Amino acid sequence: MDRETLTAGVEAILLTAGGPVTVSALVEAIDDSDADPGTIEDVLASVATSWDRPDSGLRLEHVAGGWRCITPAELDGLLRSYHGIVARQRLSQAALEVLAIVAHRQPVTLPEINFIRGTNSASVVRTLLERKLLRLAGRKKVVGKPFLYRTSKEFLVHFGLDRPEDLPDPEEMVKDETSSGVLSE
Amino acid sequence: MDRETLTAGVEAILLTAGGPVTVSALVEAIDDSDADPGTIEDVLASVATSWDRPDSGLRLEHVAGGWRCITPAELDGLLRSYHGIVARQRLSQAALEVLAIVAHRQPVTLPEINFIRGTNSASVVRTLLERKLLRLAGRKKVVGKPFLYRTSKEFLVHFGLDRPEDLPDPEEMVKDETSSGVLSE
């Protein structure tokens, strides 16, 4: 294996490993007469150098378990900003659960949601209201007059439904069918 | 922000994103007067070029409306060796046919898919939904309100497409082969 391919291979392994990579694991995976531990160490050093530039978003770090890819610490602020933006497009498991409960049992109150989930869902409900996926639908005529919640127009649009009644029966939706054999070796 | 820091920042975001990153998300995250969409596109192009070398294990591709970091295909053998992956699943003929129908005619219902294939595709559709290659996109406004299906973002990423319309037109593909006078496989 030529040095260029070796370097590319080491980089690719480091970038798909999801954690520290040892020299011995690299030697074993590459399994080439040109790839002895000394050469691999050499390649790692050159990768580390080539990444260590001001216009690079990658660094190679030597840790207890081996070699690991990281981003330079000075870019943390930027990354935090990006992940914050992405988070707005995301839904937590808790939010999905509340949405599923409201969708299938609407109109429903917060105490009812809390009872079903076994945990306080006030902040989740607030977030879903802010994201306009839930809406207020009056108050329930019981002690304390709690607010009633329903899914919103935006909710229907997202799921391609005309009316809340078009929501399919969950059992039917998930019902298991005979194995399909879609996948083959 | 100077160009070097900008490049490093874009690289770091792309490498930690875990999926395609849009230019608009980059602009919003960097939030800098120097980082207009044009400049970001410029930076992306230069990053793509700088990674596209024989000694690099990184490539930049444009899929599903965004930019995504991948490893070059020719390093697959090495990566499989490192990750210990021997055999690999492939999509069955039935699954590929259903994907082709949905990709080409979306949104489409199960009865429509069944008619075109001449055979029941319910279990295949179900498996493709589970694998997130298809997604439910509401119900059709006809008797029985059948579900509508579309290809997913995952489908675009898996097949390396920017949009579903980027698939070749089957009409053209068939014409090519009839002009050569032979009915093909």
Add this chain to the structure above:
Amino acid sequence: MTMLAEHESLGPPVELEVFSGPLDLLLHLIRKNEVSIYDIPIVSICDQYHEHLREMQELDLDIAGDFLWMASWLLHLKSKMLLPQSVKGEEDPREELVERLLAYRRVKQLASYLHDSDIVRRCVWPAEVTSAVEQPTEVELDWEDVDLRLLAQTYLDVMQRFEASHPPPLEVLPLRYKVEEKMKEVYHRVRTDGLVPLLRHLNSRSDPEEVVAVIVAALELVRLRGVFAEQREAFTEIYLRPGDRELSARELLHRGASDSG
């Protein structure tokens, strides 16, 4: 099990291609016979199609209804084609079949493109660096990926979790025997007979519900001191004898009323 899976698990005993549907099989026959899709020799193709189904049956392959439906369509076309030209009318009876085959062939074309693409794309790995900044504590979903199916599955999971932590209360069926009746019965019998062997009395009842009612009645009578219970040794007969209080009709009713309430 699908034909595909079955075929694979057994290993093909003879050379028999697996088709993804009747249109697939039909296209195969047209190709094999090197005939034009626009001018299908229906009689011959129909016979070959049926021959193929017969082979599948011999291999005990489960033939889906779709294959049989196509078989009957082909037979229908065959009978039409055998009619003299003048009787057939102007329209070619094969027209609809040709259209279906053309549409399906386009699907196969695109499927074959996707097949190649699938193989190539599986060689591409996502390159990723885990950043120290964003380590989401819980799995978050892309709102774009949330569809009706995921919503339904989530709802079922939540309700299942709820039911597991809130087992339904034991269902108490209304007793067919009223404790108050049994109290009256036992009390009067003890007053009349002076000594009643409780276990023997219970053993003579075949209905467990009645046994329960009698035991509860006896315990209640003992509590009210209307009867006394005696047992000489463990596991021996329990005798009921009159207690030191005479019970009013109201007292005999009281317990039963609160019990059924």
